[in-house]
Amino acid sequence: MSVNDRSLTTSASMNMQGFGNSSAGSNQSDEQVEPASTLSIFSLDMKKHEDIKQMLDSNKENLKLDAMRRVIGMIAKGKDAGDLFPAVVKNIVSKNMEIKKLVYVYLMRYAEEQQDLALLSIATFQRGLKDPNQLIRASALRVLSSIRVPTIVSIMMLAIRESANDMSPYVRKTAANAIAKLYALDPELKDELIVIITKLLADKTILVNGSAVQAFEHVCPDRIDLIHKNYRRLCNLLVDIDEWGQLTVLHMLTRYARTQFVDPNKTYEDDKKSFYDDNETEKNANDDEESLDKKTYIMDSDHRLLLRCTKPLLQSRNSAVVMTVAQLYYYVAPRSEIHIVAKSLIRLLRSHREIQTIVLKSITSMADKHKEIFGPFLKSFYVHSNDSSHVKYYKLEILTILANASNISTILREFHTYVLSPDKEFGAQAIHAIGRCASTIPEVTEACLNGLVGLMSKKDETIVAESVVVIKKLLQINPSQYGDIIKHIVRKVDKVTVPTARASILWLIGEYSDRISKFAPDVLRKMAKIFPDEETIVKNQILNLAAKLYVMNSKQTNLLVQYVFNLAKYDTNYDIRDKTRLLRALLFQADKCPALSKNAKKILLAPKPAPLLESIIRHHDQYTLGTLSYVIGQAATGYKDLPDFPPEPSDSSVRNVEIIPVSTSQHDSSRNPKKGTTPGGKKNTGIDENFFSDEEEDAEDASTEGPDDEEEENEEDEEEEEEEESDEDDEEQSIENKNKTNEYEQLDARSPTIVENQPQNSESSEEEEESEEDESESEESTDEDEQV
Amino acid sequence: MIHSLFIINGSGEVFMEKHWKTVVSKSICDYFFEAQKKSANPEDVSPVIATPHHYLINICRNNLYFVAVLTNESAPLFVIEFLHRIMDVFEDYFTACTETTLKDNYVIVYELLDEMLDSGLPLVTETNTLKELIKPPNLLRKVANLVTGDSTNVSDALTSSQLSNIPWRRLGVKYANNEAYFDLIEEIDAIIDRNGTTIMGEIQGYIDCCVKLSGMPDLSLTFVNPRLLDDVSLHPCIRLKKWESEKSLSFIPPDGNFRLISYHIGSQNSISIPIYVKHNIQYREGSAGRFELTVGPKQTMGKSLEAVAIECAMPKSVLNCTLTPSQGKCTFDPVKKVLTWDIGKIETNNQNSTRLPTIRGNITLAAGQPIPEGNPTLNVRFTINQVALSGIRVQRVDMHGESYKPFKGVKYITTVKNGRFQIRT
Numbered sequence A: 001m002s003v004n005d006r007s008l009t010t011s012a013s014m015n016m017q018g019f020g021n022s023s024a025g026s027n028q029s030d031e032q033v034e035p036a037s038t039l040s041i042f043s044l045d046m047k048k049h050e051d052i053k054q055m056l057d058s059n060k061e062n063l064k065l066d067a068m069r070r071v072i073g074m075i076a077k078g079k080d081a082g083d084l085f086p087a088v089v090k091n092i093v094s095k096n097m098e099i100k101k102l103v104y105v106y107l108m109r110y111a112e113e114q115q116d117l118a119l120l121s122i123a124t125f126q127r128g129l130k131d132p133n134q135l136i137r138a139s140a141l142r143v144l145s146s147i148r149v150p151t152i153v154s155i156m157m158l159a160i161r162e163s164a165n166d167m168s169p170y171v172r173k174t175a176a177n178a179i180a181k182l183y184a185l186d187p188e189l190k191d192e193l194i195v196i197i198t199k200l201l202a203d204k205t206i207l208v209n210g211s212a213v214q215a216f217e218h219v220c221p222d223r224i225d226l227i228h229k230n231y232r233r234l235c236n237l238l239v240d241i242d243e244w245g246q247l248t249v250l251h252m253l254t255r256y257a258r259t260q261f262v263d264p265n266k267t268y269e270d271d272k273k274s275f276y277d278d279n280e281t282e283k284n285a286n287d288d289e290e291s292l293d294k295k296t297y298i299m300d301s302d303h304r305l306l307l308r309c310t311k312p313l314l315q316s317r318n319s320a321v322v323m324t325v326a327q328l329y330y331y332v333a334p335r336s337e338i339h340i341v342a343k344s345l346i347r348l349l350r351s352h353r354e355i356q357t358i359v360l361k362s363i364t365s366m367a368d369k370h371k372e373i374f375g376p377f378l379k380s381f382y383v384h385s386n387d388s389s390h391v392k393y394y395k396l397e398i399l400t401i402l403a404n405a406s407n408i409s410t411i412l413r414e415f416h417t418y419v420l421s422p423d424k425e426f427g428a429q430a431i432h433a434i435g436r437c438a439s440t441i442p443e444v445t446e447a448c449l450n451g452l453v454g455l456m457s458k459k460d461e462t463i464v465a466e467s468v469v470v471i472k473k474l475l476q477i478n479p480s481q482y483g484d485i486i487k488h489i490v491r492k493v494d495k496v497t498v499p500t501a502r503a504s505i506l507w508l509i510g511e512y513s514d515r516i517s518k519f520a521p522d523v524l525r526k527m528a529k530i531f532p533d534e535e536t537i538v539k540n541q542i543l544n545l546a547a548k549l550y551v552m553n554s555k556q557t558n559l560l561v562q563y564v565f566n567l568a569k570y571d572t573n574y575d576i577r578d579k580t581r582l583l584r585a586l587l588f589q590a591d592k593c594p595a596l597s598k599n600a601k602k603i604l605l606a607p608k609p610a611p612l613l614e615s616i617i618r619h620h621d622q623y624t625l626g627t628l629s630y631v632i633g634q635a636a637t638g639y640k641d642l643p644d645f646p647p648e649p650s651d652s653s654v655r656n657v658e659i660i661p662v663s664t665s666q667h668d669s670s671r672n673p674k675k676g677t678t679p680g681g682k683k684n685t686g687i688d689e690n691f692f693s694d695e696e697e698d699a700e701d702a703s704t705e706g707p708d709d710e711e712e713e714n715e716e717d718e719e720e721e722e723e724e725e726s727d728e729d730d731e732e733q734s735i736e737n738k739n740k741t742n743e744y745e746q747l748d749a750r751s752p753t754i755v756e757n758q759p760q761n762s763e764s765s766e767e768e769e770e771s772e773e774d775e776s777e778s779e780e781s782t783d784e785d786e787q788v
Numbered sequence B: 001m002i003h004s005l006f007i008i009n010g011s012g013e014v015f016m017e018k019h020w021k022t023v024v025s026k027s028i029c030d031y032f033f034e035a036q037k038k039s040a041n042p043e044d045v046s047p048v049i050a051t052p053h054h055y056l057i058n059i060c061r062n063n064l065y066f067v068a069v070l071t072n073e074s075a076p077l078f079v080i081e082f083l084h085r086i087m088d089v090f091e092d093y094f095t096a097c098t099e100t101t102l103k104d105n106y107v108i109v110y111e112l113l114d115e116m117l118d119s120g121l122p123l124v125t126e127t128n129t130l131k132e133l134i135k136p137p138n139l140l141r142k143v144a145n146l147v148t149g150d151s152t153n154v155s156d157a158l159t160s161s162q163l164s165n166i167p168w169r170r171l172g173v174k175y176a177n178n179e180a181y182f183d184l185i186e187e188i189d190a191i192i193d194r195n196g197t198t199i200m201g202e203i204q205g206y207i208d209c210c211v212k213l214s215g216m217p218d219l220s221l222t223f224v225n226p227r228l229l230d231d232v233s234l235h236p237c238i239r240l241k242k243w244e245s246e247k248s249l250s251f252i253p254p255d256g257n258f259r260l261i262s263y264h265i266g267s268q269n270s271i272s273i274p275i276y277v278k279h280n281i282q283y284r285e286g287s288a289g290r291f292e293l294t295v296g297p298k299q300t301m302g303k304s305l306e307a308v309a310i311e312c313a314m315p316k317s318v319l320n321c322t323l324t325p326s327q328g329k330c331t332f333d334p335v336k337k338v339l340t341w342d343i344g345k346i347e348t349n350n351q352n353s354t355r356l357p358t359i360r361g362n363i364t365l366a367a368g369q370p371i372p373e374g375n376p377t378l379n380v381r382f383t384i385n386q387v388a389l390s391g392i393r394v395q396r397v398d399m400h401g402e403s404y405k406p407f408k409g410v411k412y413i414t415t416v417k418n419g420r421f422q423i424r425t
Helices: A003-017 A022-032 A040-046 A049-057 A061-076 A082-093 A097-110 A115-128 A134-146 A150-163 A169-185 A187-201 A206-219 A225-240 A243-260 A278-282 A285-293 A301-315 A319-332 A340-348 A353-369 A371-381 A389-402 A408-419 A424-440 A442-455 A461-477 A479-494 A499-511 A519-533 A536-552 A554-569 A574-587 A594-598 A600-604 A616-622 A628-632 A684-690 A693-702 A709-736 A751-756 A762-787 B026-038 B076-094 B099-104 B106-116 B127-133 B139-148 B240-246
Strands: B002-008 B014-019 B048-050 B055-061 B064-070 B179-192 B198-212 B218-223 B232-234 B249-251 B256-265 B275-282 B289-297 B305-313 B318-325 B329-333 B338-346 B358-365 B377-385 B394-400 B407-415 B421-424
Touching (some): A061 A082, A061 A097, A061 B014, A082 A097, A115 A150, A134 A150, A134 A169, A169 A206, A187 A206, A187 A225, A225 A243, A225 A301, A243 A301, A243 A319, A301 A340, A301 B232, A340 B256, A353 A371, A353 A389, A353 B076, A424 A461, A479 A499, A499 A536, A536 A554, A554 A574, A574 A594, A574 A600, B014 B099, B064 B076, B275 B377, B318 B338, B394 B407
Parallel strands (some): B179 B421
Antiparallel strands (some): B002 B064, B055 B064, B179 B198, B198 B256, B232 B256, B289 B358, B318 B358
């Protein structure tokens, strides 16, 4: 935004205001003036705070609302509106819902800074907590707990305690949310809060459970004993919790499983046959136990319950949920079952770029540990030319990890196209990846090396340089075999200009000078000529080469080496000078330290361990998969490692729950029969009954007719006939219907006419009666089904 | 969890900020700008940036950056997914999520952010519930507000109504015309090598719905061939049990637009690619380089290819391209080095190869530059209407629970998401 624009708007605003307090305007306007935005609303901020104050004090709702909107505009822009606090807070008693809401927004932002004044508003919230409307109660509690004023913790505590017993699940959920906020304000209340959390964890409504677990995670994640009684219920209800709640519960359950059950992979012999097929959610728990009995390791039935109940969540539309389930399987499931997460993770790769990046990184770690599960999806990791650089990098990494003797030829072909991609950095990474494949799969080492040598004849410098560096590393692993390649590379030394590549070549010559004793001194001669113009890294290697050649062949190279050392002695870089002194002492001044000089050859040409061609990602594995720490590669604040499985499982009877008769007076609790699970292993019935039970019954309350899934059967016959006709009718109908129907295939040709003359249609009303009758029947029948 | 949110426009100006806890200074965004500067491409900014005291998680969409500030460990995917959800809600409210719409509706934006997050934890994210709490802007109301001088975003019903028991559907929906539209969209992901062999082909499909039905309808949708769908993600409204047992979708739909399911057909299944491109690209010294493409349909099930376009990112050393297309329009951006050829429609019955769209011409290389090593990749885009490439078809949609008879329509489209259909040359 140019200065001109600013001054223009300033003057414009001054003109606009025209009257009154223009004197005060001159000193304030500067900070308030908007950079000229095209928007009228934002330019409203230009007016004085005085103006807004007056409007807030006025009797007219409209003016107040307008003023509040401007205040919010200022906050949204990140400008300070703190001096309006007294004027704003007065309006908290406003009858207008929007004014009230905006005042709440303002309070949450500024109450912390103006605590004394904020106390003025507390009475309103206390009144709000008693309001008959659940939404008002909830929002009063929400704001009260969000204003972060330490003096009111006792009031907050009281409010939370009361709201936790509220009739409305929505208010109880808000209470659960408020617990974490209060705890952040005053950690000493922990014990009292735990009591409330315990109560909310056992709440009968799924709406509350998610938030209760959230509070649990914030306040007392170590009190795992609070979960025992709720464990089975949470598992069974997991699918019905909202997606964000699912995330928290999944995290908690992962930790729970790691502390309560034993490692399923420890005693368990890998069995090829996966004895839980796809439909295991539908399976009866008894079956599970039977099949388990035959195995040496018997998985705790609760452990199995967890895996079974989390599996459907792999179909969630929320990528975070899918990832968390994958994580749970990675840490908790037996090795033979992890494969089921692969498909869903691959699906996430079609999502937004940011999600792709994180998922790919996690896949890298998973694939590293369990190669086989991603093997079938190899092609999904092929790189598109417009993938972001992170995505490309991780895909390359995964392809390298997945490479094995059987698929290496296709992977290498793929890598070869990457090398030639216009993205040079990526090309270099691809060359590096080829090197890694060559070092891990002995069958293709030869082929890879030849390929890399081929790349050295490319014209592109980065490609050549990277190939040289990688070849150097590969040669180190098995130098004796590849004398020819060394010779080939040495010839390249004049053409390669990239410093790292030159340095690599020089190092190779020095290290294996015995194989190329004819070339080596000549290379040194050439290098000596251009020594001053080289990069430090190259100079370093020239010195190394000189020293090594002197050790091997002092007669021929003596003078040359002396010359190089003299040049280096006066180099601008002190490391070079230092190194020169060291080498000179070692080679030429034997009298100074005879013990060392005697062993100069051993020192310089000591057998060096071959470098490991490894990726840098591996080091991140120390953090739990999918966490923030894992992604950034360093421990984030508040990061905790996932505990290891205990050697002995905890007593499973702690999770047994007695069936508590419905005792509370709350109307909604009676809706969910049998939330508590029966002791023993047969908690599966819970899923069938509870799944969707809440919603469906509520829907029945709300709509005039209960929805019924079985109804379709009696309509089927009629519909099928009509479907045949529908194609012909298609065009006529679509013209009638004004919407974009010509693009749409009509599914039910009859309907538009019926919409037009709805009331007199006798056919449809008959049908409705029929279906109503059937409804009761079919309801019974479904009930029976579920019982089985 | 999420501590603060900054919304940044394409030119790097923080134009909106929201704090759910203690205020974090705007200057924290400098770390983000720094990361942005370092990467050549806006796409290449790392989604997670660690700073000494905070962690920044950013997403980029529609040339807007949402930067969330975190102080504690929490799953990055959770935050990313949530930020995208915020954008989705904005798009739903303001039809497009751009700097202008956000600034125009900043009060609603602020109210929404307040409703969606409660001190950094997700609260209400379903647009249907949100719309019950906060009215979306619409032209009619704006006009009415101007006339009457009365204006409020907050729903009047708030004081009396109960929250809907189904979080994704609001109560008391009424329409004069009851209609439900289902768009079955399939996007092809493919890489084709220089010989024309498909080395990777996947389909990503969606069913996007526009349901405008009164009351509490209960829909069930069945497919002709559901076994194709073995990898799906479902909207929470779908009854999972029914899906697992009968492979039919049974649900009480949200009101308005939403994505019912998305599915993925992996590269293990063979996919017939409906288009082919014959290419001959050679670089030579000076202006002697050759460039020739021919595009033709194949296996399109009798439908014609529409909106066909080919994009080709040339190497940096290319100075100019002089090309003549037999159909459509061709442009070359000499700064970005991108060649775009908009072909338009290709009729299927037009198998005669002489009449297939072709483009021919020369490539001029900058003097003194080395001849590029690899040939460029072609990004192909096209659309086929009335066909879902995988062969998935909706068999029927039934409605229960309401007495009226709705209009129901389904539409099939096969298309390509930009840059996901590549031909290597």
